[in-house]
Amino acid sequence: MYLELIIILVLLSYLRRTVQRDGSDPVLLQRINIATAISITLLAVSGFLSNKHGLGAWPTHAFALLVLYVGFKEPRFKQARSLFYAVLPIVFIGITDDLVRLLAPRFHADYRDFFQTASVFGFVWLFAMWFIVQRQRKALDKERKIALEREKDLQLTEKIKAELEVQVADRTAALTQQKQELENTITELKAAQAQLVQAEKMASLGELTAGIAHEIQNPLNFVNNFSELNTELIAEMLGELQNGNADEARAIAADIAENEKKINHHGKRADAIVKGMLQHSRNSTGQKEPTDINALADEYLRLAYHGLRAKDKTFNAQMKTDFDSNLGKVSVVPQDMGRVLLNLITNAFYAVNQKKAEMAKQAGASYEPTVTVITRRYANKVEITVKDNGNGIPPALLDKIYQPFFTTKPTGQGTGLGLSMSYDIVTKMHGGEIKVDNRVNEGASFIITLPA
Amino acid sequence: MKILVVDDELDVKALFEQRFRKEIRNGLVNFAFAFSGEEALQYLEQYGHEAVLILSDINMPGMSGLELLDKIKHGQLQPIPIVMMITAYGDEENFKAAKRLGADDFLTKPVDFTVLKEKLKITPNG
Structure with missing residues (x-):
């Protein structure tokens, strides 16, 4: 009987702990407290109760059954239900023992050993269950802890x-801004490049102006x-006619006709030069048209020569041409191809002038600065070569010469765009090739090859 | 008087021959033409004594008029011919260089034939 109450007390205290751990429900806690109080009271008063025929144990049995029943029904103790199973047999054996002792005392006395053994089994059951439950609880706690840690980790x-997301957002914003800034810079650079072109x-037009003049x-x-001569000749012719010298008059008329041809020829020459200048300064139409490359090369050779002469009076060089008379017309954008030729020829003159200055310092050295323009017709291409007898290009610089803004000229004298633009015009615009035999x-x- | 005219423009020949047609007809003057400095020197080496006056364009490809002047005035030619230089209008630098090299007279471009005739002291119709 005492044992039964103590087991109930232990069970109650275990339940209280469970309730407290799960977030104490005050109503449930109160009930447990009341049950505990009753248990203690029963424990205290059981000593005074008559134990004749075991009658004194009945309130305890009733109370134990009540606690078990209510506890078993309570959903919040679902997890602790195995404990009720643990306690149930011993309570049940106690009740059976007392019931048999009350109803059949003789039978009880005869089978006393049997009941005692049953009690022992009840205890064994109780401890075994208790042990298992404890182990389960520990495992559960462990799992719960792990889950809790996982939750924390999570x-x-x-x-x-x-x-990280905030950081990524910040970084993305920064990068987007940088990208925008870079795009703006590129736009500005493109505008600057267009201005430089x-x-x-x-600048090259400036170089040309003196030559053109x-x-x-x-x-x-x-x-x-x-x-003027023709005016004079006509007066003379009229005089001869008045004097009846028809033959003399005819001879003069032939001279006049010859002069008219010359006037026409030189007029057209001036016209072509002005047109060439206008073409050079005008924005390229980008329209290819059949062009006499020999005439174009000759024109720019002379313009470049006289342009340089005008800037530097001491400048002088031989300009030679070796034109293929069977070249025919080649489909090019004349303004742009003219710029290419002008660039190459100006560079060539610059190179021979440099060498001339060097040679002048050496006593006894003879040097004939010469720039030659050669044209050649092949089966499906034409070749234009601008050749100089200067010092050549230092091999270390060879792979830089087509880079924009690369120049060996002193600051302010070269834009460094000449060869770069020439390269683009020949390769991109005309599908040709430009290479250097150095x-x-x-x-x-410099050898330009154009499909034709 | 035999005059060697040096210029790289081919039509200079026709121009001079017509401008001086009366003088030529009258045998007052005789022209020879060279279209480069090199050609002029060759001519002078061959017929040196005949050429007494040279009109040379300073601005010529190859040997320039100034180089030619230098070679004529400081070369082997005997007697040294008179040299008249043609310079572009207002080209002080070349004017001074030509003077230093011993040019005897100057004309500015474009050539004024009346002035040239006066300088040559040739009067039309003898």
Whole structure:
């Protein structure tokens, strides 16, 4: 009987702990407290109760059954149900023992050993169950702890993830801004490049202006002179006619006709020069048209020569041409191909001028600065070569010459865009090729190949 | 008087021959033409004594007028011919260089034939 109450007390205290751990429910806790109080009271008063025929044990049995029943029904003790199973047999054996002792005392006395053995089994059951439950609980606790830690880890991971997301967002924003800035820079650079290309064009036009002036002056002189002469000749012719010298008059008329041809020729020459200048300064139409490459090369050779002469009075060089008379017309954009030729020829003149200055310092050295333009017709292509007998290109610089802004000229004298633009015009615009045959100390030849 | 005219423009020949047609007809003057400095030197080496006056364009490809002047005035030619230089209008630098090299007279471009005739002291119709 005492044992039964103590077991109930232990069970109650275990339940209380469970309730407290799961977040104490005050109603449930109160009930447990009441049950505990009753147990203690029963424990205290059982000593005074008559134990004759075991009657004194009945309140305890009733109470124990009540606790077990209520506890078993309570859903919140579902997990602790195995404990009720553990306690149930011993309570049941106690009740059976007392019931048999009350109803059949003799039988009870005869089978006393049997009941005692049953009690022992009840205890064994109780401890075994208790042991298993404890182990289960420990395993459960462990799992719960692990789950809790996992939960913590997960929360930590979530937190880190959130922080990372913020960082990523920040970084993305920064990168987007940088990208925008770079795009703006590129736009600005493109605009600057366009301006530089235009500036280069204007710079080369400046170089050309003096050459153009010189080139225009000569034909205009002829136009003026021959037209003045024709006026004189006509007066003479009229005089001869009046004197009846028809043969003399005819001879003069033939001279006049000859002069008219010259006037026309030089007029056209001036016209072509002006047109060439306009073409050079005008934005390229990008329209390819059949072009006399020999005439174009000759024109720019002269313009480049006189342009340089005008800038530097001491400048002088031989300009030679070796034109293939069977070249025919080649489909090119004349303004742009003219710029290429002008660039190559100006460079060639620059190179021979440099070498001339060097040679002048050496006593006894003889040097004839020469720039040659050669054209050749092949089966399905034409070749234009601009050759100089300067010092050639230093081999270390060879792979840089087509880079934009690369120049060996002193600051302010070269834009460094000439060859770069020439390269683009020949390769991208005309599907041609530009290569250099470089001989150190002997000169360089730039060879343009165009499909034709 | 035999005059060697040096210029790289081929039509200079026709121009001079017509401008001086009366003088040529009258035998007052006789022209020879060279279209480069090199050609002029060759001519002078061959017929040196005949050429008494050279009109040379300074601005010529190859040997320039100034180089030619230098070679004529400081070379082997005897007697040293008179050299008249043609310079572009306002080209002080070349004017001074030509003077230093011993040019005897100057004309500016475009050539004024009346002035040239006066300088040559040839009067039309004898």
